[in-house]
Amino acid sequence: MSNPLKVALIGANGQLGSDIVSHFAQGDRYQLTALTRTDIDICDANAVDRVLSGRKFDVVINSAAYVRVDDCEQEVERAFNVNAIGALNVARASRDIGALCVYVSTDYVFHGDRQVPYTESDLPDPINVYGTSKLTGEYLVKQTTLRSLILRISSVFGKAGASGKGGNFVETIIKKAKAGDSLKVVDDMFMSPTYTYDVARLLDELLQAGTTGIMHGANAGICSWHELATEILRLANIDHPIESIPTSAFPTKAKRPMNSALVSDRLNPSAAFKMRSWQDALTAYLSEKSYL
Ligand SMILES: NC(=O)c1ccc[n+]([C@@H]2O[C@H](COP(=O)([O-])OP(=O)(O)OC[C@H]3O[C@@H](n4cnc5c(N)ncnc54)[C@H](OP(=O)(O)O)[C@@H]3O)[C@@H](O)[C@H]2O)c1
Numbered sequence: 368m369s370n371p372l373k374v375a376l377i378g379a380n381g382q383l384g385s386d387i388v389s390h391f392a393q394g395d396r397y398q399l400t401a402l403t404r405t406d407i408d409i410c411d412a413n414a415v416d417r418v419l420s421g422r423k424f425d426v427v428i429n430s431a432a433y434v435r436v437d438d439c440e441q442e443v444e445r446a447f448n449v450n451a452i453g454a455l456n457v458a459r460a461s462r463d464i465g466a467l468c469v470y471v472s473t474d475y476v477f478h479g480d481r482q483v484p485y486t487e488s489d490l491p492d493p494i495n496v497y498g499t500s501k502l503t504g505e506y507l508v509k510q511t512t513l514r515s516l517i518l519r520i521s522s523v524f525g526k527a528g529a530s531g532k533g534g535n536f537v538e539t540i541i542k543k544a545k546a547g548d549s550l551k552v553v554d555d556m557f558m559s560p561t562y563t564y565d566v567a568r569l570l571d572e573l574l575q576a577g578t579t580g581i582m583h584g585a586n587a588g589i590c591s592w593h594e595l596a597t598e599i600l601r602l603a604n605i606d607h608p609i610e611s612i613p614t615s616a617f618p619t620k621a622k623r624p625m626n627s628a629l630v631s632d633r634l635n636p637s638a639a640f641k642m643r644s645w646q647d648a649l650t651a652y653l654s655e656k657s658y659l
Contacts, residue, residue, distance in 0.1 A: 371395055371396055371397050371398045372396065372397050372398070372425045372426055372574060373397075373398045373400075373422075373423055373424050373425045373426070374391065374397050374398065374399045374400070374424065374425065374426045374427075374428060374574075375400045375402060375418075375419060375422070375424045375426070375427045375428070375466075376388065376391075376399055376400065376401050376402060376428045376430065377402050377407055377409060377427070377428065377429050377430060377431045377457060378402075378403075378404075378428075378429065378430035378431035378432070378471075379401035379402055379403050379430075380401075380403045380404075380527070380530060381430055381431065381432075381527070381529065381530050381531070382523060382524075382525040382527045382528055382529040382530065382535065382563050383430050383471060383520070383523065383525060383563040383566055383567070384401070384430045384431075384527075385525065385526065385527035385563075386525050386526070386527070386563040386564045386566070386567040387399075387428065387430065387567045387570065388401050389564075389567075390564065390567035390568055390571060391567070391571065396571070396575065397571075400422075400424070402418065404431070406418060407419075409429065409431050409449065409453030409454075409456055409457055410448045410449060410452060410453050410456070411456075412456045412459070415456040415457055415459075415460045416460050416463075419457075419460040419461070419463075419464055419466075420460060420463060420464060421464075422464060423464070424461075424464060424466045425466055425467065426466055426467045426469060426574060427457060427460070427461040427464075427466045427467070427468055427469065428469040428471070428570070429453075429454060429457040429458075429468065429469065429470050429471065430471045431449065431453060432449060432450055432471070432501070432531070433445055433446050433448075433449040433450055433497075433500075433531065434497070434529055434531040434532060435497075435531055435532060436475070436495060436497045436619075436621045436623070437619055437620040437621045438620075439495065439496040439497040439500065439621065440495065440496050440620045440621045441620070443496050443500075446496050446497060446500040447500045447503065449500075450497070450500035450501050450503070450504045451500050451501075451503035451504045451507055452507075453504075454470055454504030454505075454507055454508050455504075455507040455508070455511060457470075457508075458470070458507060458508040458511040458512050458515065459511050459512075461512060461514075461515075462511060462512035462513075462514070466514075467514045467515065467516060467574075467579070468508055468511075468512050468514065468515045468516070469515070469516045469517075469518060469570070469574075470504060470505060470508045470515060470516070470517050470518070471518050471520060472501050472502075472504065472505050472517050472518065472519045472520075473497075473498065473501045473519060473520065473521070474519060474520070474521035474522065474558060474559070474585070474624070474627035474628070474629050475493060475495065475497055475498035475501065475623070475624060475627060476491035476492075476493050476498050476501055476502040476505065476519065477489065477491055477492065477493070477498075477624055477627055478491075478492040478493070478494055478624060479494065479623070479624020479625045479626045479627050480624075480625065480626075481626060482626065483626075483628075484559065484589055484626075484628035484629055484630040485583070485627070485628065485629055485630070486583065486629075486630055486631065486632040487519075487580075487581045487582065487583055487631065487632055487633055488632060491505075494622045494623075494624060495621040495622050495623065496621065497621065498624075505517050505581075514579060515579060515580075516573060516574075516578060516579050516580065516582065517580070517581045517582070518566070518569075518570060518573070518582050518584050519581065519582070519583050519584065519629060520561055520563075520566050520584050520585060520629075521558055521559045521560075521561050521583075521585040521627060521628065521629045522536070522558040522559065522560050522561060522585075522627070523535070523560075523561045523562070523563050523566065524536060524537045524538075524560065524561075524562060524563070524649075524652060525562065525563030525564065525652075526563075526564070526652070526655065526656060527563075536560075536592070536595065536596075537599050537649070537652065537653075540552075540596045540599045540600065540609075541599065541600075541603055541605065541658065544600055544605045544607035545605065547607070549610070550596065550607065550608070550609045550610065551609075551610045551611075551612045551616075551617070552592050552593040552596045552609055552610070552611070552612065553591065553592050553593060553611075553612055553613065553614045553616075553617055554591045554592070554593035554594070554611040554612070554613070555591065555613050555614055555625065556591060556592055556614050556623065556624075556625050556626075557589050557590065557591050557625065557626045557627070557628055558589070558590070558592070558626070558627045558628050559585035559586060559587070559588060559589055559590075559627075559628040559629050559630075559645060560586060560590065560595050560645040560648070560649065561584070561585045561586045561645065561648070562586060562645075562648035562649070562651065562652050564651075564652075564655075565586055565642055565643065565648050566584050568640070569584045569640070569642060570584070572638075572640045578633075580633075582631060582633055582634070583629040583630060583631040583632075583633075584629075584631070584642065585628070585629040585630070585631075585642065585645075586642050586643060586644060586645040586647075586648040587630075587641075587642050587643065587644045587645065588644045588645045588646065589626075589628040590645065593609060593611050595645075595649075596609050597609055598646060598649060599649065599653070602649060602650055602653050602658075602659065603653055603658045603659065604659075
């Protein structure tokens with residue numbers, strides 16, 4: 368049996384980070400050091416060096432980000448500090464200790480003006496500050512270290528809820544429906560809803576296989592936000608109407624891609640591990656949260 372991989376996880380109390388912590392604790396493949404913002408501020412290069420240098424990590428996972436997409440439009444400096452300069456600081460420190468640098472990125476690096484899901488070989492072309500800051504982070508990671516894995520994920524829901532967003536879409540829909548609030552959800556914007564626990568399982572597979580480069584890690588399938596909301600209430604057995612509206616009727620500070628669905632050209636379809644459908648992932652999430 369091989370030695371466990373020594374992994375440093377930054378952003379450990381985030382929505383994805385929490386699921387990486389719980390999944391990587393299973394079995395003996397990993398020895399995980401979970402780091403929150405109080406342990407390490409990735410915007411502070413000296414602090415990043417202080418925490419990582421001299422430690423024998425095989426892998427450093429950077430799941431930290433400034434994820435408030437609308438606020439990023441005003442707080443451009445903060446978005447670039449965390450999502451780009453922070454990524455650079457982590458990549459540099461990872462390189463210096465000989466560790467693989469994993470940078471978690473986003474479907475929002477894409478423009479969204481096409482009808483089919485984006486693969487790893489499609490050219491990014493972000494349309495908002497958040498997406499641009501994350502793409503800059505990707506470039507800085509690639510330029511800094513030869514050993515990186517850039518894992519793009521999409522429209523995530525996880526049991527912890529995004530700490531930066533104060534929850535997730537699934538919880539918001541259930542809460543509003545139970546409160547009897549009117550629900551209006553866009554039906555012309557498409558994506559691949561993704562359960563963060565499945566991203567953690569995928570990351571486990573990728574690390575065990577020694578995968579590097581860019582990977583897309585979304586649950587299988589594509590739907591509109593209205594379809595997702597409808598499926599949430601159907602599965603949770605909540606009878607409440609959801610009005611379909613066009614994106615033009617729901618203006619936001621940040622433009623969002625009309626289609627940001629992701630698919631992977633690189634995941635071997637015959638491999639034992641596959642990303643399940645978003646419907647199966649949603650069912651698992653709702654069951655684990657005791658909604659079913
Ligand atoms: N949420 C989505 O729908 C989505 C979609 C696609 C891609 N992603 C990507 O997935 C990753 C994880 O997102 P998430 O949903 O798990 O977000 P999240 O819950 O907001 O977690 C982000 C984490 O980053 C930490 N953080 C923020 N600024 C930091 C800093 N300067 N130094 C150190 N840590 C810092 C936060 O700590 P505090 O809680 O203390 O602030 C939090 O633990 C991110 O890279 C994001 O860009 C997310």
